[in-house]
Amino acid sequence: MTKKILVADDEVHIIHVVAIKFRNNGYEVISADNGAEAYELACKEKPDIIVTDYQMPVMTGLELVEKLRENDQTKDIPVILLTARSFAISKEQQETLQISGCLSKPFSPKELLGNVEDILYSQVGN
Amino acid sequence: MKLGRNLYAMATIIVVCCLLAGFLAEWLDSGTGKDWHSLYRALRIIAFCIGTAGVIWLGWDHWKTTGIITSIAGQLTDEKPANLEINELSNAISKRLKNYSNKTEQLQRQISDLQIQIQLSQKQKRNTEAIIYSLRDPVIVVDELDRLLMANEAAGRLFNFDFQASQHKPIAELICCENVDSDKSECVELLRQSRQSKTEATRREIELQQDGKPKIYDCIVSCVYDDKQQVCGVAAVLHDITREKEISQMKNDFVSHVSHELKTPLASIMAYSEMLSDGEADDEKTKKEFYSVIQNQAQRLNRLIEDILNVSRIESGLIKVNKESVSLTILIEEQLHMIKSYAEEKNIKIIGQKPIVFDQVYADKDMISQVIVNLLSNAVKYTRSGGSVKIESDVDEIASLARISITDTGVGIPADEIEHVFDKFYRVGANKKQAKGTGLGLNLVKQIIEKTHNGRVFVTSQVGVGSTFGFELPLAAKEKVEAA
Numbered sequence: 022m023t024k025k026i027l028v029a030d031d032e033v034h035i036i037h038v039v040a041i042k043f044r045n046n047g048y049e050v051i052s053a054d055n056g057a058e059a060y061e062l063a064c065k066e067k068p069d070i071i072v073t074d075y076q077m078p079v080m081t082g083l084e085l086v087e088k089l090r091e092n093d094q095t096k097d098i099p100v101i102l103l104t105a106r107s108f109a110i111s112k113e114q115q116e117t118l119q120i121s122g123c124l125s126k127p128f129s130p131k132e133l134l135g136n137v138e139d140i141l142y143s144q145v146g147n
Numbered sequence: 148m149k150l151g152r153n154l155y156a157m158a159t160i161i162v163v164c165c166l167l168a169g170f171l172a173e174w175l176d177s178g179t180g181k182d183w184h185s186l187y188r189a190l191r192i193i194a195f196c197i198g199t200a201g202v203i204w205l206g207w208d209h210w211k212t213t214g215i216i217t218s219i220a221g222q223l224t225d226e227k228p229a230n231l232e233i234n235e236l237s238n239a240i241s242k243r244l245k246n247y248s249n250k251t252e253q254l255q256r257q258i259s260d261l262q263i264q265i266q267l268s269q270k271q272k273r274n275t276e277a278i279i280y281s282l283r284d285p286v287i288v289v290d291e292l293d294r295l296l297m298a299n300e301a302a303g304r305l306f307n308f309d310f311q312a313s314q315h316k317p318i319a320e321l322i323c324c325e326n327v328d329s330d331k332s333e334c335v336e337l338l339r340q341s342r343q344s345k346t347e348a349t350r351r352e353i354e355l356q357q358d359g360k361p362k363i364y365d366c367i368v369s370c371v372y373d374d375k376q377q378v379c380g381v382a383a384v385l386h387d388i389t390r391e392k393e394i395s396q397m398k399n400d401f402v403s404h405v406s407h408e409l410k411t412p413l414a415s416i417m418a419y420s421e422m423l424s425d426g427e428a429d430d431e432k433t434k435k436e437f438y439s440v441i442q443n444q445a446q447r448l449n450r451l452i453e454d455i456l457n458v459s460r461i462e463s464g465l466i467k468v469n470k471e472s473v474s475l476t477i478l479i480e481e482q483l484h485m486i487k488s489y490a491e492e493k494n495i496k497i498i499g500q501k502p503i504v505f506d507q508v509y510a511d512k513d514m515i516s517q518v519i520v521n522l523l524s525n526a527v528k529y530t531r532s533g534g535s536v537k538i539e540s541d542v543d544e545i546a547s548l549a550r551i552s553i554t555d556t557g558v559g560i561p562a563d564e565i566e567h568v569f570d571k572f573y574r575v576g577a578n579k580k581q582a583k584g585t586g587l588g589l590n591l592v593k594q595i596i597e598k599t600h601n602g603r604v605f606v607t608s609q610v611g612v613g614s615t616f617g618f619e620l621p622l623a624a625k626e627k628v629e630a631a
């Protein structure tokens with residue numbers, strides 16, 4: 022079954038390039054341009070993994086993760102956070118919110134794909 | 148003495164009587180033939196004994212009297228050395244009096260010196276007080292018992308006490324009214340701790356409420372030492388660093404925003420480049436699209452860097468301003484064309500105005516274009532889908548001014564933040580989530596209009612209704628006349 026990835030970023034070009042990378046590698050991609058929209062989509066579509074930007078209008082990436090963890094339906098969805106700020110999130114926060122990985126912008130789509138597959142593959146293994 | 152004389156008289160009489168009685172007995176013995184010999188002998192013996200006793204007594208008495216006389220005589224002969232001592236004493240006293248006199252003179256001189264020193268000290272104290280009173284930073288000096296020694300008006304204002312009538316009052320009572328929960332109690336505690344620890348100088352940032360607003364003070368507390376190097380008091384100087392803190396926070400926010408803003412287009416450029424080099428774009432159309440994104444993002448990066456540099460150049464006065472006679476209407480039209488696609492993307496209606504004929508201003512075309520595009524893009528950025536942005540221009544012939552207003556139906560700005568919107572790096576707190584930005588755009592507008600074009604910027608806003616941003620520039624004719 023094709024894995025579904027939700028990509029949330031207010032930069033349309035980032036969504037576009039990441040989506041192409043994932044689709045080229047056999048994944049289904051859904052997208053949102055802010056945290057609130059991403060949360061709604063996550064509840065509705067139950068993606069296998071979420072890749073979200075940290076700084077977004079309406080609801081930040083961190084607020085999105087907090088909200089996801091409060092909901093029984095979405096609390097176990099692994100999340101990778103993309104951030105242009107190196108000090109945006111602490112290790113403690115990362116552990117508390119069960120954030121699977123953090124990638125600093127600018128990032129390599131190849132590296133992002135590798136991280137996503139590692140998480141999905143380890144889940145299947147578990 | 149009287150008893151002695153009586154005894155002496157009695158003994159003499161008895162001796163005489165005994166001798167007479169002895170002579171009488173001897174005469175009677177020879178005349179009468181009767182034997183009176185025994186009586187005569189006995190009387191003579193008695194007279195002899197008494198006489199001998201009297202002689203001894205007289206001798207002893209004479210010896211005693213002689214001793215007394217000798218003693219008196221001795222005392223009398225001793226008068227000469229006593230006079231000598233008196234003279235010596237007199238000399239010593241004179242000498243001492245002279246010494247005392249010298250010392251008195253010395254002391255008087257010292258008193259005189261001390262009085263001069265006291266006057267100088269009082270003058271220095273008055274000078275010091277004048278300096279402390281004139282300081283805008285609150286200053287408090289307490290003694291070793293934490294009682295107020297000195298304070299200035301600024302301290303009185305900050306801690307709400309009469310600084311001239313509060314000397315020797317406990318500082319805790321004065322500045323926090325013995326309320327340990329008061330925010331000012333931290334200051335009292337700092338003074339106490341510094342005095343007890345005898346630390347030369349302690350520095351701490353303290354937050355205090357002033358006029359109902361929180362203020363951050365850089366509190367420097369120094370111990371005051373006496374001649375024996377013992378702590379005899381503590382002096383505290385409080386410097387208001389609220390503004391510095393705000394600027395520092397704004398700078399941090401700026402670095403954070405700029406870093407984000409620079410990294411975002413850079414992230415696109417790097418991601419698309421990697422995709423191209425990895426052969427992920429297999430058809431020509433996709434490749435073309437990727438190249439276009441890279442180009443656009445590079446331009447975006449360049450614009451951002453230009454904005455930062457422009458602000459810096461204007462502030463430092465290094466920017467070259469090329470003024471010429473330009474029509475504001477034409478500049479607006481050009482910029483409207485550029486912003487239209489962004490507005491359409493967000494479903495926002497742009498309402499223009501009919502061109503005004505005589506709206507020529509003497510200005511740098513590129514700079515004013517930058518102002519217009521910044522104001523227009525802000526209006527679109529902070530207006531929700533379905534809203535509108537209206538551009539109006541007006542000419543005040545009496546004041547010789549051209550005025551441009553851009554009104555949106557956006558989120559609006561809270562009243563307490565409106566005065567800061569043109570500050571560098573400032574972003575309205577409530578609107579940060581609405582859109583990204585560096586907090587440089589409006590500052591650049593203000594710098595260009597007011598610093599390089601002698602104009603004026605203005606803003607009015609209502610939360611939930613919208614905002615009007617605009618500027619006024621002198622008309623070209625007036626500007627040229629003034630320049631001539």
